Amino acid sequence: MATATAAVTPDSKVTQYVAKQQKMLINGKWVDAQSGKTFPTYNPATGEVLSRVAEGDKADIDLAVKAARAAFETGPWSTMSASERGKLIWRLADALEKNAEEFAQLESLDNGKPLKVARAGDIPLSIDNFRYFAGWATKIEGNTIPLGLRQPGKFFAYTLREPVGVVGQIIPWNFPLLMAVWKLSPALAAGCTIVLKPAEQTPLTALRLGELITEVGFPDGVVNIVPGYGETAGAALAAHPDVDKVAFTGSTEVGKLIIKASVGNLKKVSLELGGKSPNVVLGDADIDATIPGAAAAIFYNQGQVCSAGSRLFIEKSIFDKVVDGVAQKAESIRVRQGFDPESDMGPLVSEEQMHRVLGYMEEGKKEGAKSLGGGERIGDKGYFVKPSVLVNTNPNMKVVKEEIFGPVVTAIPFSDPNELVTQANDSMYGLAAGIWTRDIKKAHALAAKLRAGTVWINCYNVFDAALPFGGYKQSGWGREMGHEALEHYTEVKSVCAAL
Ligand code: ADP
Ligand code: MG
Secondary structure (H helix, E strand, C coil): CCCCCCCCCCCHHHHHHHHCCECEEECCEEECCCCCCEEEEEECCCCEEEEEEECCCHHHHHHHHHHHHHHHHCCHHHHCCHHHHHHHHHHHHHHHHHCHHHHHHHHHHHHCCCHHHHHHHHHHHHHHHHHHHHHHHHHCCCCECCCCCCCCCCEEEEEEEEECCEEEEECCCCCHHHHHHHHHHHHHHHCCEEEEECCCCCCHHHHHHHHHHHHCCCCCCCEEECCCCHHHHHHHHHHCCCCCEEEEECCHHHHHHHHHHHCCCCCEEEEECCCCCEEEECCCCCHHHHHHHHHHHHHHHHHCCCCCCCEEEEEHHHHHHHHHHHHHHHHHCCECCCCCCCCCECCCCCHHHHHHHHHHHHHHHHCCCEECCCCCECCCCCCCECCEEEECCCCCCHHHHCCCCCCEEEEEEECCHHHHHHHHCCCCEECEEEEECCCHHHHHHHHHHCCCCEEEECCCCCCCCCCCECCEECCEECCECHHHHHHCCEEEEEEEEEC
16 A cells, blocks of 8 residues: 555534434434434444444334335325426435535445545436436326227226335445435335335435435425344334335345245335356457456445456456456555545445455465455554455355455456356356457347346446346346336236226
8 A cells, every 4th residue: 555645534514414423214303213222333444433323123113114104195295296206306316416525425434435436426326316216206107908808898997006105125335325315216206105224334324315305395204214233123124014015235145034024914025135246358358448347347346346247257368468457456456545535445344344355365265266466454444455356266166156245356267158158157146247348249149148137248337227237046136227126116006997
């Protein structure tokens, strides 16, 4: 690590916000937990407590669900026009845009990511997402269905798309605001009401968003935000008998717990889970574009991205060249605290996450993998880990099979394209994949063979509110974004009338 440059300090608005003890949003009011308990959220760049936050558990979730139910059944939201709903979502986007810098700073402080990354990625993507779904509110429609019965003209039948009801949304810590927005926006467009549980590591931007939600005029109880731990608040929300649908983003392990918890009332479930995505470099790829692309595919956001290109398959003829290039990129990444203007990579989100990543590095080396540099902790304050490229791996190693969720890529050579497809698909996950080639035919043929919810060609981690995102296999159920996301927040009602 080069010598640190002077860090920019947070604006006074941000300092004041984090100095407050954070409350939870239930029925339009900011309240303490029923138990009176609070929990800390940390600044991962220093390991110090950033804020104390009301610790929601079952009792608070019960109150929030009650408020969401009342808002859904009888509140002003239940009779509001779609146009009004769309207008409110748009206003929320405007409010977020007005406060963009504050949100970027809060996100960087709570999650650790470089401030410039939050400014360029998390916040504008969140604003776009609200605007995209604001437009959908007025475009949710059913069909008229000609019935294939023996007496044509005897029946008139049509479908309605109605909001699914009260929705529980449980989100992760890697893109705290953006993940909240991905979930909130289609639910609001569809007319649902919501109980949102942010990740315990990073509750601040979701709570601050709650203030904007009330300011722009969403009726009480439409969005309730209950911070707390997964095993208590999260589990209570997933199991709640009066929640119609639960949407979850997080680990595959917890995703399976969510499904189990949902069984009691058979609530609808959508899941966006882990990945171990193959990023495939063919021999004819444009190497100058591929090397930075493959490095960014894994190292973006400290490698804490569910779609990270963590298995880098490279055709043998160019293996050394590409691997050396990616390793050099890793070496040149400036790992610094997020407020340092020169930071390319911040700390990992938590001490636990840092130990998880370091543990995988150790295990990989023990099993015979070789690190081309990096993979160790930097300093003894904060949770900084130097990015690493692993070679000499085999398909049975944990570092090749399991999601590390950190700045570690395994580079794997291949020569036979058919074998490559088998190897690339040899994973319990199927979230995303990348292909680097100059041959358009090869690119689309390979895209069709990869079992993944998203395939990027000559690019990686490109997200857009209009483009559905989600997983095959154990990477999840359903899709985020695009009109596909809306379908998870609506029920279809068939109406059939005799004429
Ligand atoms: P990680 O292990 O990387 O923190 P998780 O999948 O545990 O990822 O966390 C994602 C989200 O799921 C967080 O909001 C967390 O609080 C929540 N969560 C964790 N365990 C449970 C659970 N048993 N039931 C419901 N939610 C949970
Ligand atoms: Mg935190």
